[in-house]
Amino acid sequence: MTVQIKGRPEAIAIQWIPKYTFVERLGHWLHTATFIPLAVTGMALYFPFLQPLAQGEAGLFLRMVHRIAAVIFGLLPIVYYVLQPRRFIMHTREFLPRKEDIGWLKAAPAYYLLGKHEAMPPQGRFNAGEKMNGLVMIVTWVAFGLTGIPMWFGKGVIPPELFRWLVIFHDLAMIVAVGMFLVHLYLAVAHPLMWAGLVSMRFGVISAEYAAEHHAKWYYGPQRAMEIWEAKKQEAAQH
Amino acid sequence: MNDEKSPETKMNRREFLGLSALGLGISLAGARPAAAARLPAPDDVAILYDPVKCVGCRACQMACKRWNKLPNESTDPLRIYESPRGLSAITWNIIKLCRTEVGWHFFNYQCMHCTDAACVAVCPTGALSYDPMGFVSLDRNKCNGCGYCTQFCPYGVPHLQVANPLTGAAKSAKCTFCQDRIWAGIGGPSCAEICPVSALTWGKRGELLEKARARVTELRAKGMNARIYGETEAGGLHRLSILLDEPEQYGLPSVPKTPGLARAWQRVIQPLGTGVFGAILLGILGAFLFVRRKIRMEEVR
Numbered sequence: 001m002t003v004q005i006k007g008r009p010e011a012i013a014i015q016w017i018p019k020y021t022f023v024e025r026l027g028h029w030l031h032t033a034t035f036i037p038l039a040v041t042g043m044a045l046y047f048p049f050l051q052p053l054a055q056g057e058a059g060l061f062l063r064m065v066h067r068i069a070a071v072i073f074g075l076l077p078i079v080y081y082v083l084q085p086r087r088f089i090m091h092t093r094e095f096l097p098r099k100e101d102i103g104w105l106k107a108a109p110a111y112y113l114l115g116k117h118e119a120m121p122p123q124g125r126f127n128a129g130e131k132m133n134g135l136v137m138i139v140t141w142v143a144f145g146l147t148g149i150p151m152w153f154g155k156g157v158i159p160p161e162l163f164r165w166l167v168i169f170h171d172l173a174m175i176v177a178v179g180m181f182l183v184h185l186y187l188a189v190a191h192p193l194m195w196a197g198l199v200s201m202r203f204g205v206i207s208a209e210y211a212a213e214h215h216a217k218w219y220y221g222p223q224r225a226m227e228i229w230e231a232k233k234q235e236a237a238q239h
Numbered sequence: 240m241n242d243e244k245s246p247e248t249k250m251n252r253r254e255f256l257g258l259s260a261l262g263l264g265i266s267l268a269g270a271r272p273a274a275a276a277r278l279p280a281p282d283d284v285a286i287l288y289d290p291v292k293c294v295g296c297r298a299c300q301m302a303c304k305r306w307n308k309l310p311n312e313s314t315d316p317l318r319i320y321e322s323p324r325g326l327s328a329i330t331w332n333i334i335k336l337c338r339t340e341v342g343w344h345f346f347n348y349q350c351m352h353c354t355d356a357a358c359v360a361v362c363p364t365g366a367l368s369y370d371p372m373g374f375v376s377l378d379r380n381k382c383n384g385c386g387y388c389t390q391f392c393p394y395g396v397p398h399l400q401v402a403n404p405l406t407g408a409a410k411s412a413k414c415t416f417c418q419d420r421i422w423a424g425i426g427g428p429s430c431a432e433i434c435p436v437s438a439l440t441w442g443k444r445g446e447l448l449e450k451a452r453a454r455v456t457e458l459r460a461k462g463m464n465a466r467i468y469g470e471t472e473a474g475g476l477h478r479l480s481i482l483l484d485e486p487e488q489y490g491l492p493s494v495p496k497t498p499g500l501a502r503a504w505q506r507v508i509q510p511l512g513t514g515v516f517g518a519i520l521l522g523i524l525g526a527f528l529f530v531r532r533k534i535r536m537e538e539v540r
Binding site: 112 | 500
């Protein structure tokens with residue numbers, strides 16, 4: 001699809017290619033809309049300086065919000081699987097680590113801090129950083145469920161010793177998930193090179209130029225992407 | 240860097256310092272002050288229980304229910320010696336029947352009012368706190384019903400009064416040492432005040448310990464394997480007991496070990512979160528300020 005502004009066809013002509021389905025985008029934003037309340041209401045019980053928020057009726061309300069949000073947060077991936085099972089499986093598979101991720105991670109600091117893109121090996125639909133984010137989200141989603149559900153329904157049923165460990169692991173999962181979320185939020189909202197991410201999460205599309213540059217293995221296919229990358233490297237070496 | 244840019248850079252630096260200080264402040268505010276390393280003072284109030292004097296009349300249970308306005312609880316008609324079955328949100332004081340080496344004994348079970356209390360350590364609202372007089376007080380208005388106290392107490396004392404199991408609306412409940420009586424100067428805990436045989440007595444902890452030691456000597460002279468429970472357990476309890484056998488025979492832990500995980504939560508997990516978030520936020524801030532000078536949006540494709 002090409003977007004053109006009337007009267008000035010030469011000014012902006014961006015070719016867009018689809019990246020996320022409507023269900024994926026809605027799921028992403030519902031996940032955001034439940035993750036943030038979950039983190040905020042949970043932290044009221046976690047950080048001593050938030051103690052006034054946790055007391056009495058306010059605390060009861062926070063705990064109820066936590067549970068309502070938890071139900072939606074927990075069901076979203078399942079709904080996604082039911083609605084678009086093939087996309088779900090494809091998506092999850094793409095998060096699995098590969099060999100070239102190491103090269104990407106090595107080149108990442110120069111890329112993110114200085115904008116140097118040359119050393120970045122070609123990536124698929126998700127780069128190694130996005131994969132890390134995805135894997136952390138999957139693992140912590142499972143951990144939140146495995147620890148949270150027994151804490152909700154098992155109090156007084158499961159042994160107290162187990163409950164104590166559940167509290168600790170729920171908190172550890174929170175530290176990992178919120179830590180990752182902060183980085184994710186910064187990259188999505190504030191980092192100049194990542195502007196395309198927010199666009200594709202809003203409209204479901206990505207500019208072809210951006211995709212060719214940042215997700216070459218997805219855009220060109222693995223073989224062609226490697227050929228282009230090797231050619232570029234040789235060219236750079238000659239100069 | 241050209242001259243035009245330098246004022247902006249200065250602003251950045253000032254912003255950076257200000258925001259770093261903010262981050263550091265948040266990190267420090269997040270560190271909970273180390274739990275009371277205080278020792279139980281001889282002037283603290285305490286209760287002493289002497290099972291040899293106890294006749295199991297349960298006047299203490301009744302007095303507790305009456306003063307604290309706790310409703311009746313249905314019980315198992317076949318278990319006439321222990322009724323109700325155990326502590327609950329509406330039963331804060333109970334006579335248990337325990338089998339020891341020297342035969343069957345009554346044992347009064349209630350909150351032990353630890354000096355190093357797991358419930359206080361994990362309570363996220365401050366509803367459970369140490370009273371200056373030493374006992375563990377409970378402010379039900381502050382409680383949000385999270386129930387951590389019920390799961391971390393090594394004695395299984397606090398119980399949740401659950402209003403709605405689905406939303407989690409609840410309030411914690413436990414023996415408060417009749418804090419309202421103490422604060423109002425009406426007298427001591429109603430269980431100890433009513434005990435007709437002085438099996439439960441209350442007073443200054445130092446004096447009660449002396450009394451307990453004398454009693455232990457006396458019982459040992461009679462050939463009983465008597466000992467004091469609560470002098471050092473969990474930092475020193477404000478409910479002292481004389482036992483005639485191992486604590487386990489009375490359903491008490493020899494070494495109340497729970498505060499380990501409560502401490503881990505308070506001293507390791509909470510500061511860990513503060514540290515991790517602090518480090519990430521500072522890192523993001525640094526990256527933000529650095530990147531906006533190094534990468535220009537005009538050049539980004």
